[in-house]
Amino acid sequence: MTTITAPDTSAFEALDASLTGDVVVPESLEYDAARRVWNGEVDRRPAAIARCRGVADVMAAVRHARDHDLSASVRGGGHAVAGHAVLDDGLVIDLSGMTGARVDPVARTVQLEGGALNAHLDRETQAFGLAATGGFVSHTGAVGLTLGGGIGHLMRRLGLAVDAVRGADVVTADGAFVRASAEENPDLFWALRGGGGNFGVVTSLTMDLQPLGPQVLAGLVAWPAAQADAVLAFMRDFVADAPDELGLMANLRLAPPLPLFPPEVQGTPIIALVVTWSGDIEAGERFLRPLRSFGTPVADAITTKAYTAHQKMLDAAVPHGRHYYWKSHRLGPLTGEVIDVICTHLGSITSPMSSVPIFCFGGAMARVPEDATAFPHRDAAHDINIVASWLPEQAGEADRHRAWVRGFFDALAPHSRGVYVNFTSDDAQSRVREAYSPTQWDRLRATKTVWDPTNFFDRNANIPPA
Numbered sequence: 303m304t305t306i307t308a309p310d311t312s313a314f315e316a317l318d319a320s321l322t323g324d325v326v327v328p329e330s331l332e333y334d335a336a337r338r339v340w341n342g343e344v345d346r347r348p349a350a351i352a353r354c355r356g357v358a359d360v361m362a363a364v365r366h367a368r369d370h371d372l373s374a375s376v377r378g379g380g381h382a383v384a385g386h387a388v389l390d391d392g393l394v395i396d397l398s399g400m401t402g403a404r405v406d407p408v409a410r411t412v413q414l415e416g417g418a419l420n421a422h423l424d425r426e427t428q429a430f431g432l433a434a435t436g437g438f439v440s441h442t443g444a445v446g447l448t449l450g451g452g453i454g455h456l457m458r459r460l461g462l463a464v465d466a467v468r469g470a471d472v473v474t475a476d477g478a479f480v481r482a483s484a485e486e487n488p489d490l491f492w493a494l495r496g497g498g499g500n501f502g503v504v505t506s507l508t509m510d511l512q513p514l515g516p517q518v519l520a521g522l523v524a525w526p527a528a529q530a531d532a533v534l535a536f537m538r539d540f541v542a543d544a545p546d547e548l549g550l551m552a553n554l555r556l557a558p559p560l561p562l563f564p565p566e567v568q569g570t571p572i573i574a575l576v577v578t579w580s581g582d583i584e585a586g587e588r589f590l591r592p593l594r595s596f597g598t599p600v601a602d603a604i605t606t607k608a609y610t611a612h613q614k615m616l617d618a619a620v621p622h623g624r625h626y627y628w629k630s631h632r633l634g635p636l637t638g639e640v641i642d643v644i645c646t647h648l649g650s651i652t653s654p655m656s657s658v659p660i661f662c663f664g665g666a667m668a669r670v671p672e673d674a675t676a677f678p679h680r681d682a683a684h685d686i687n688i689v690a691s692w693l694p695e696q697a698g699e700a701d702r703h704r705a706w707v708r709g710f711f712d713a714l715a716p717h718s719r720g721v722y723v724n725f726t727s728d729d730a731q732s733r734v735r736e737a738y739s740p741t742q743w744d745r746l747r748a749t750k751t752v753w754d755p756t757n758f759f760d761r762n763a764n765i766p767p768a
Contacts (some may be wrong), residue, residue, distance in 0.1 A: 314350045317366045323355040323399060336396070337388055339377070340441070342694050343625040344385030348375075351394040357471065357479060357505045360416075363395045364503065365477035368758065375761035376503050378417050379443020383626050383727045386499075386761050395503060402506075405430055410511045411468065416445050416504055420454075424610045432511035433609065435463045438551070438659070440614045441622070445507055450498050450724035450763075451677040453685065455549040455578040455612070456514070458665030464495040464675050465667065466509040472502040475758040493749040496676030496738075498723055500746070500765045501753045519579040519586040520612040521604035522553075524563070527571035529597045530554065530645045536596050537575060537662070538636045538683070546665040547581030548589070554648045555657040557600075558619075567600045571648050577604055578612060620689075624655065625697070627704050628689040629711040630725035631718040635683045636660075640717050644686075647710040652703050655691035658710075660684050676746055678720065678739045685722050686714065723763050730763040737763065 318325035326336045327350050336351045349372065352363040367374040373392035380387040380398065388394055397417035403426040404413045412427055412434065421440035427433050435456040437447045444463075447454075452463020460466065469483040472490065480502075482491040493501050525533050534552065541550050557563045557572045575593065579586030583606055594602055620626075633640060648658065661684060668680050688710045690703035723737035735743055743765075750757075751767040 313370060314366075317350075317352060317362060320362050321352065321354065321359045323353040323359050326351040326353060337394070338623070339380035339382075339385055339387050340622050341383050341385055341626045342623040343627065343700075344388065346385065346388045346390045348388055348394045349391050351396050353396045353399055355399055357473065360395060360397070360473045360503050360505055361477045361479060363393065364473055364475070367393045367395075368475075368477065373761070374758065376499055376759070378446040379419050379441070381439075381442045381446065382724075383628055384730055386730075386763075389761055397503070397505070400505065403427070405432065405511070407432065412509050412511055414444055414507045414509060416506060418444050420444050420447070420613065424613050427511055428516055428608075428610050430511075431513055431515065433460070433514035434466045434509045434511050435460045436613060438616055439620055440617055445504055446499065447724060448507060448509075449494060449496075449504060451496050451675075451722060453661055453722065455520075456580060457667045458544075458549055458662070459546045459580050460512050460514075461666040461670060462677060463509070464677055465670055466511070467495055467507055468510055469508040470494055470504050471506045472504055474502045475754040475756065489749050490753055493676055493746055493753075496678075496723070496742075497746050497749070497765060499762045500750055500759055502759065514580055515609040517583065517606050518609045518612055519583050519590070519604065519606055520577055520609075521607070521615075522574045522576045522601070523594055523599050523604060524557070524572050524574040524601040525597050525599050526567065527554075527573065527645070527648055530571075530573040530648060531641050532597060533573050533575065534636055534641045534644065534660075535638075536593070540593060541662045541664060542635075544664070545581070545589070547579055547586065548665075549578030549580065550662045551576045552660040553657055554644065554660075556651060556654045558654070562601050562603055564600060569654065571651060572600065573648070574601075576615075580609075619655075619657065620691070623694065625692050625694060625700065626689065627700070627707055628687055628725070628727055629707050629729065630685060630687045630721055630727075631711070631714050632679050632682045632720045632722060633684040633686055633714070633717055634719055637717070640714065643710075643713045643717075647706070647713065650706060652706045653690060653692050653699075655693075656703065656706070657689050657691070658686065659689070660686045672739065673741070676738065676742050678737070678742055682719050685725065687725050726763045734763040734765065
């Protein structure tokens with residue numbers, strides 16, 4: 303939609319009076335805090351922010367935006383690097399206060415509200431010894447993550463987050479409430495599982511849970527950059543035939559100033575393998591011996607620990623408010639040429655806060671038929687996310703960090719098999735079609751035409767109506 307001139311804030315008084323939550327406008331003391339999202343690089347000024355507390359609030363906010371010809375965005379966890387959750391001059395429909403996660407331990411399901419974070423999902427489900435695949439950072443929005451597919455430490459064992467979804471409550475573009483499942487509105491249900499926020503405001507998801515934990519064998523092993531090529535080749539071969547219980551990702555960066563790393567290693571390029579073994583602990587100890595003894599590690603922090611603690615392991619590396627910029631590719635198996643590109647650009651990294659996670663696919667997620675959901679390329683081997691990060695006071699260095707990301711991204715482009723829609727950034731509109739197969743793209747556009755023919759929900763990796 304085209305944003306018109308922002309209305310006088312008095313136009314939101316009636317909306318504020320109708321909500322259980324409240325409406326924040328630029329004159330409000332909490333406005334600046336309410337408009338901030340995870341990526342400190344995003345600095346947008348909405349006309350108003352409707353802080354919803356339930357489905358009725360969401361319905362009222364959508365109708366208000368339609369009635370007043372306002373553009374709108376939807377905020378869940380607010381973690382998208384592109385800042386889709388906020389917009390200039392329009393209405394933010396903010397679900398961040400809706401964080402419920404209600405577990406049914408008999409049915410082994412969880413009903414997850416639209417603003418719940420991975421931390422809420424993990425805490426509530428692990429209280430019953432159950433889990434679903436969540437993201438790699440606990441302060442990521444669980445519902446937004448899932449709508450794009452949902453990769454995480456458990457995806458090789460339990461499948462993607464989206465594979466566990468059994469139903470969704472949705473507020474549509476005309477402010478109506480519908481239920482989507484295999485039995486009710488199955489076209490919408492299919493599109494929601496991978497198509498992101500293009501089809502409505504998902505106020506809750508119902509997800510299947512599986513027994514897990516509470517202890518896992520997990521942590522990281524790190525090597526100096528001189529061994530990165532050998533470690534990446536080892537990872538490729540090690541995970542290819544690994545059991546589903548193994549979750550594995552690489553992370554390339556400068557070693558942080560932590561006691562885990564020897565002083566002479568801190569500040570130098572390293573490669574770490576982050577391991578999640580979710581099966582029998584003794585079996586995991588045996589299986590991981592070749593990994594832990596490979597090459598000459600400079601750190602080994604694999605230990606038995608609570609799954610909820612492991613889910614927070616990477617949180618400190620990506621805090622709210624820091625500035626972020628990234629680009630991503632989906633990759634096949636790591637060929638020698640791809641490994642050379644990765645190692646070369648690790649050596650030219652521009653910030654001690656930047657990193658390059660490489661996620662390993664396979665296992666349960668790869669056995670789901672591609673047409674079952676709108677998540678494509680299940681036979682791919684990896685996602686690589688090239689993440690630059692810097693402090694707010696280092697804004698003058700932003701171009702240098704972005705250039706490193708773009709150069710790395712361009713060097714890998716000949717090997718790309720598309721992109722994970724949740725990893726799109728400033729390229730979301732130019733690359734969104736690469737996030738789906740041709741068949742999926744056509745089906746998604748047809749579904750968009752039915753459920754949002756005017757493209758009201760356009761602040762996302764946008765799928766336009768046909």
